Structure formats: structure tokens, C-alpha cells
Amino acid sequence: MIDQTLLPFAFNIVRCEDHHATCRAIQTMVTRGAGAIGAAAGFAMAQAALAGKEENYEERLVQARDLIASARPTARDLFASLEAVYQAALLSPAAALEKALALADQNAEAGRRIGQHGKHLIREGMGVLTHCNAGWLGLVDHGSALAPLYAAHREGRRFTVFADETRPRSQGARLTAWELEQEGIAHYIIPDNAAAWLMHQGRIGLVITGADRIAANGDTANKIGTLQKAIAAQHYHIPFYIAAPLSTFDPHCPGGDDIPIEARSEEEVHYQTGPDEEGVLRTVRVTSPGSPALNPAFDVTPHQLITGYITEEGIRTRW
Numbered sequence: 001m002i003d004q005t006l007l008p009f010a011f012n013i014v015r016c017e018d019h020h021a022t023c024r025a026i027q028t029m030v031t032r033g034a035g036a037i038g039a040a041a042g043f044a045m046a047q048a049a050l051a052g053k054e055e056n057y058e059e060r061l062v063q064a065r066d067l068i069a070s071a072r073p074t075a076r077d078l079f080a081s082l083e084a085v086y087q088a089a090l091l092s093p094a095a096a097l098e099k100a101l102a103l104a105d106q107n108a109e110a111g112r113r114i115g116q117h118g119k120h121l122i123r124e125g126m127g128v129l130t131h132c133n134a135g136w137l138g139l140v141d142h143g144s145a146l147a148p149l150y151a152a153h154r155e156g157r158r159f160t161v162f163a164d165e166t167r168p169r170s171q172g173a174r175l176t177a178w179e180l181e182q183e184g185i186a187h188y189i190i191p192d193n194a195a196a197w198l199m200h201q202g203r204i205g206l207v208i209t210g211a212d213r214i215a216a217n218g219d220t221a222n223k224i225g226t227l228q229k230a231i232a233a234q235h236y237h238i239p240f241y242i243a244a245p246l247s248t249f250d251p252h253c254p255g256g257d258d259i260p261i262e263a264r265s266e267e268e269v270h271y272q273t274g275p276d277e278e279g280v281l282r283t284v285r286v287t288s289p290g291s292p293a294l295n296p297a298f299d300v301t302p303h304q305l306i307t308g309y310i311t312e313e314g315i316r317t318r319w
């Protein structure tokens with residue numbers, strides 16, 4: 001997998017030789033984004049199955065399933081593919097691998113189709129705001145929130161993307177900006193607190209973000225900071241869309257309050273990593289020493305603030 005912790009400063013491929021390593025890669029966000037960690041969780045489960053089918057096979061599968069399930073709590077795709085591959089592994093290791101591969105392909109195809117449905121929302125000259133990274137790095141390919149932008153751009157439409165920097169891990173400033181650069185799409189990285197002002201100035205005509213889990217009533221968990229963008233968008237009457245494959249919808253989760261929200265280490269708030277003048281990656285403290293920090297990784301946007309959901313099956317205005 002691509003090591004997303006080093007992008008955009010270095011492009012490294014990480015090999016995960018067993019399910020422990022793949023699980024660690026999910027925890028440490030070497031791979032991240034709901035679709036990508038869903039696929040990785042499926043492959044981790046398949047790795048556990050492929051490790052050998054001796055007599056305690058089923059016991060080992062359960063241990064592996066519990067370990068992988070504990071990697072990160074919020075993204076529904078992780079649990080959906082984990083369970084599907086676990087069920088296949090009960091039949092055979094080969095069936096587990098086949099399932100993991102099929103789910104990864106399905107995720108990439110869902111991203112492609114989200115792009116085709118969502119591209120009609122993008123108008124020539126428009127300003128589009130996105131939060132975090134829901135591009136081809138966050139899924140197996142194509143992306144969710146960014147897929148419509150890529151599809152529209154490939155058809156010749158020209159527009160500007162505003163990428164929230166997305167503190168503390170800066171997925172917007174590092175990953176979305178890097179993807180947009182590769183795709184040749186005009187964009188600005190903006191501070192997390194700038195969007196409402198740009199909306200006020202009329203520079204943003206549309207907001208699209210991805211999702212980590214969508215409850216049965218349409219409430220949507222996504223990267224922390226999404227909620228405040230949705231509130232601002234409603235104030236300025238700007239359409240706010242969620243783009244996500246159907247695998248992100250959780251029918252067993254009645255509403256937003258039932259979605260488990262990951263709390264990550266306060267170190268992520270206190271320290272930032274980037275290249276110095278010689279290009280050597282350095283980690284520096286950026287907060288007042290001695291002060292504690294809170295680091296909720298996701299928030300929940302209530303369905304009332306969401307204009308529509310772009311899935312592989314089309315756009316629905318209510319879930």
C-alpha cells in the first residue's frame with residue numbers, strides 16, 4: 001500500500017507481510033480513508049486465513065477478526081468487508097482472498113460510478129469546497145467526494161477546488177492538494193477556519209465531502225470539521241452533498257448518536273511533521289508545552305443539513 005503518512009513529501013510503498021502488519025498500517029494511518037481501510041481490513045482477514053489451515057483455524061480467524069475490528073472504530077467499510085471476508089474464510093483461505101479482491105474491485109468501481117453521477121453537479125467556473133481527503137487515496141481508486149470533480153475535469157469543465165487543510169493530520173493540505181495537483185485541477189489549500197468567509201464572499205457554490213459511516217436516518221460521520229462546514233453551507237444556502245459508496249451506509253445504526261467516534265492521540269494536535277530546508281522530515285511541536293489537547297477524529301452531520309447523497313446508484317436527496 002501507499003504510505004499516506006509520508007505524502008506528499010515522499011512516495012513509498014509499504015509491504016504488509018501478515019495481518020498484524022496490515023492492522024498496524026490501518027491504526028497508524030499508513031492507509032486511511034473509509035474505502036481504503038475497508039479494503040485493507042478485508043485483505044488483513046484474508047492474510048490471517050492464508051497463514052495456514054491447521055486444526056485451530058477457526059479460533060485463529062476469530063482472534064484475527066477481533067484484532068482487525070479494533071484497528072479503528074468509525075468507518076463502516078472496515079466492519080463490512082471484515083465480516084464478509086471472515087465469512088468467506090470459514091469456507092477456505094482461497095475463498096477469503098477471492099472475497100477481499102472482489103470487495104476492493106467493488107470499491108474502485110463504486111468510486112468510478114459516484115464520479116459519473118456526481119459530475120453533473122459541477123458547473124463551469126464554480127468554487128467547490130471539500131474537507132479531508134476523499135479522493136483516490138481514500139478509496140481503492142477514483143475517490144468519493146473527489147470522483148465527481150475528476151470526472152467533470154476530464155470532460156473539460158474548469159472550476160476551482162477549496163481544500164480545507166483538515167487539522168490535525170492535514171489530509172486536505174497534504175493528500176487532497178497532492179491529488180488535485182496530479183489531476184491538474186485549479187485549487188487552493190485553505191485554513192480550516194476560512195470556509196465560512198469564502199462562502200460569505202460567494203466564492204463557494206457547492207460542498208462535497210466523503211463519509212465514514214452513514215446512519216439509517218442519513219446522519220453522517222466524517223472527518224472532524226465537516227459539521228461546521230455543513231452549518232455554514234446551510235446559512236449561505238449552498239448545497240452540501242455527501243459522496244459515499246453504499247458500503248458506507250450502516251442500516252444497523254439508527255442515528256448519528258449511535259456512531260462510534262474515534263478519539264485519537266493528543267500528540268497529533270501537538271506535533272506536525274514536514275521537510276526542513278534540506279528536505280529532511282522533522283517533527284516539531286506547534287502548541288504550548290504543558291497544555292493538554294483533545295483530538296476527536298470525526299463528527300456527525302445531521303441529515304437535515306445534507307442536500308443529497310451521491311452513491312454508485314445515483315443521487316438521492318433524502319436517505
Ligand code: MRU
Pocket residue numbers: 032033034035036075131132133134135138139144145171209210211212222223224297
Ligand atoms: O481519519 P481518516 O483520514 O481515515 O478520515 C477520512 C475521512 O474522514 C474521509 O472523508 C472519509 O473516509 C471518506 S472518503 C475516503
